[in-house]
Amino acid sequence: MKRTTPYSSPNTATPDQATSQSERATLTLREMLVQGRFLPGERLREVPLAKELGVSRIPLRLALERLAHEGFVDTRPTRGFTARQFDIADISDAIDLRGAIEGMAARFAAERNVRTEELATLRSTHEKMAELVRNGKLTLELVSEYIALNAEFHAEVLRLSGSRQLQRALDQICCLPFASPNAFLRRQYLAPESRDLFQMSVEHHRAIVEAIEFREGARAESLAREHARIARRNLESALANKTLGEVPGLQLIKL
Amino acid sequence: MKRTTPYSSPNTATPDQATSQSERATLTLREMLVQGRFLPGERLREVPLAKELGVSRIPLRLALERLAHEGFVDTRPTRGFTARQFDIADISDAIDLRGAIEGMAARFAAERNVRTEELATLRSTHEKMAELVRNGKLTLELVSEYIALNAEFHAEVLRLSGSRQLQRALDQICCLPFASPNAFLRRQYLAPESRDLFQMSVEHHRAIVEAIEFREGARAESLAREHARIARRNLESALANKTLGEVPGLQLIKL
DNA sequence: ATACCACGGTTTGCATGCAATAATGTCCGG
DNA sequence: CCGGACATTATTGCATGCAAACCGTGGTAT
Missing domain, CATH: 1.10.10.10 (Winged helix-like DNA-binding domain superfamily/Winged helix DNA-binding domain)
Structure with a gap:
């Protein structure tokens, strides 16, 4: 366990x-x-x-x-x-909460992490994701790869924060399947604005790496927060298009 | 349970x-x-x-x-x-984390809570605390009363946020006895700058109520965050003065 | 001398069964 | 016809005991 x-x-x-x-x-x-x-x-x-x-x-x-x-x-x-029972507010708030905690993690990483070479993994993960999105259309297979890399990226920011408490808090939030950073990605893949959203995500990641590197704690924090809002856009879009099926854990939502 | x-x-x-x-x-x-x-x-x-x-x-x-x-x-x-095993970083981070979550709660309260009369309880709790601090020296008994009111105040902000997810997150953080808003208050009572700290707390509360009332979400959030930092000041002071005994749960800290 | 394996004691993981408490149905009085 | 006290059933809470996994020890082969 x-x-x-x-x-x-x-x-x-x-x-x-x-x-x-x-x-x-x-x-x-x-x-x-x-x-x-x-x-x-x-x-x-x-x-x-x-x-x-x-x-x-x-x-x-x-x-x-x-x-x-x-x-x-x-x-x-x-x-x-x-x-x-969960409702829409639970999902929205859980996502925002994740954003807040990931924001703290990014800020801590920026404020505490000193050595530049420790950013190598993060940067490399980001590069791979950027490559995926840059090279034409995302197939379902590539999206799976993207999802794995995305988990890696978020985990690495958390690791760089060096905070067990943040780790604990995030673990507990991400127990809820719809709160995890990957929750909406399969659905995002189907969205009409799919490409834009993936590109925006990658740009967020890029900026977060940069902010951490330059020790811009406040910037890192607000970027990570805003980054989580992509999930909320996906949530709203999924609600509008009734494509909840692609999102893990959204069957049990009271509408 | x-x-x-x-x-x-x-x-x-x-x-x-x-x-x-x-x-x-x-x-x-x-x-x-x-x-x-x-x-x-x-x-x-x-x-x-x-x-x-x-x-x-x-x-x-x-x-x-x-x-x-x-x-x-x-x-x-x-x-x-x-x-x-816990260490100082765990406590600091837990306190900051609480600040972040209480910050979100205050912001949500400011952004979502519409009716002014719903602020009555919060305001009244704040008034009682202000009264306590205003009226001369705090005895141990008055501090106990302050602690109860403080718990009420923080709980009320949380309630006004209307978010079950925030409530959950805070519950989980406050499981750690040294992370709770009341953790350091008995110790604070003994500090040389005791009076100043209580006054500062009350002023924070006043400003938080005001910010919520005027729907100033960002202000409410940063006030609540900064408010939690008083606990960190107490932590540092307790460490410096070796008066950890007054703080619940601080016996198990690795120094 | 070192690496490996066999084996006994210790400790966790779990199934069963019993007692206590809560939910449910029944009967009677109003 | 409805409401309340009581009996019955259903369900949880827990103690016991057993089996399997694990840890340390000693012995053997290389």
Whole structure:
């Protein structure tokens, strides 16, 4: 039950490779919740759920406890767990919150990181992304590559901030699948203004690297904040076009 | 195991009034961890710990799981839990992070809250605090009252933000006892510049209310951020004067 | 001397079953 | 016909005990 790297959020792991029953239960249940398998507010009874998941109640309970901390279920003592409902405000705010924390991370990186050569990885990741976007049309395959690089980029900024607390805070926000920086990228790929959005992202990244390099903390911070707003544009666009299907975790939104 | 109101952080509850074994275990263990009862990195073996706490391993395990999410213990699968070590950077960053989130809350309150009469509670809480500080010397008793009002004030700003996500984020940060807005107040009471710091706090609050009232989001945000820095001043001062004892959770800091 | 493996004790992970509490249905009085 | 007390069922909370994974030790082969 370790989340090894930031932004490699839990949704990427598959239940099959779980090392323990409680981990399998956690992964499967989280997936079920994200898929909207439960009605909002629906009570999750332990015995039937355990039978369905093929685990006993003890690991199931541990899984529910974790998911409660991650915000997927609510808990009332001696009255069990209920599926959590999210609304648009939750998504918007979660994205903004991520922006604020990533903003702090970028600022810390700018203010604290001294050695230029430490920026090599960040710069190289940025270059690869810029290359992808520069070279003609993005295929689905290239988008997957972009997504991986994007996760790397965000993780590297976080690493450069050197702050465990920021890391923790971001981990906890990105538990919500729709709050992660990659949440909307597959959908963005389908958007009419797709190309523009990817280009804007890359330009944001470029400027962030530059700001960190020149120790421009305030600039780095506001850039990272604004960068997160692309996700909100995608959210609005997805809502308008009813293309929520491409976005992980958006099935369980109350409209 | 519900945290009903924000800022009424877990440390206030006593293990005696726990309704379940796992809750009692959580409260007791958290207290033990905060008191520095374990060496940093020390492995927490379930059987002896359970015996010491007078509960069985199942509720203890649930407690450990929760504390892992709160950041007090680390976990490695099949290798148990270990006591977490904190350092000065963790505290500083946690305080800054709180400032950032409270800043967002203040901004949201300014940008979203429309009706003036909704500010009545906030204003009244602020007035009471101002009164306390205005009327001569703060006794220990008055400081306790101040602390309660301070929690109320911060909770009210959060409430006015209307954001569940911010609430969640703040709850999670304030799990760390030294990150809460009240963490340093008892210590601040003992500081030579005590009076000035309380006055400064009240002035911050006044300005925050004003900014919210006039919909000055950016101002509200930066005020709330700066307001949190008072805690960092207290931290530095406590470090310099070696008066860490007055600050909850500062026994477990590696210097 | 070092690397490897076998093995015993220790510790975690989990399934089962029981007790206590909450939800639900039933019956009776108004 | 409706509301409240009580009985019944359903559901959570937990203790016990067992099995598997892990760690350290010692012995053996290279």
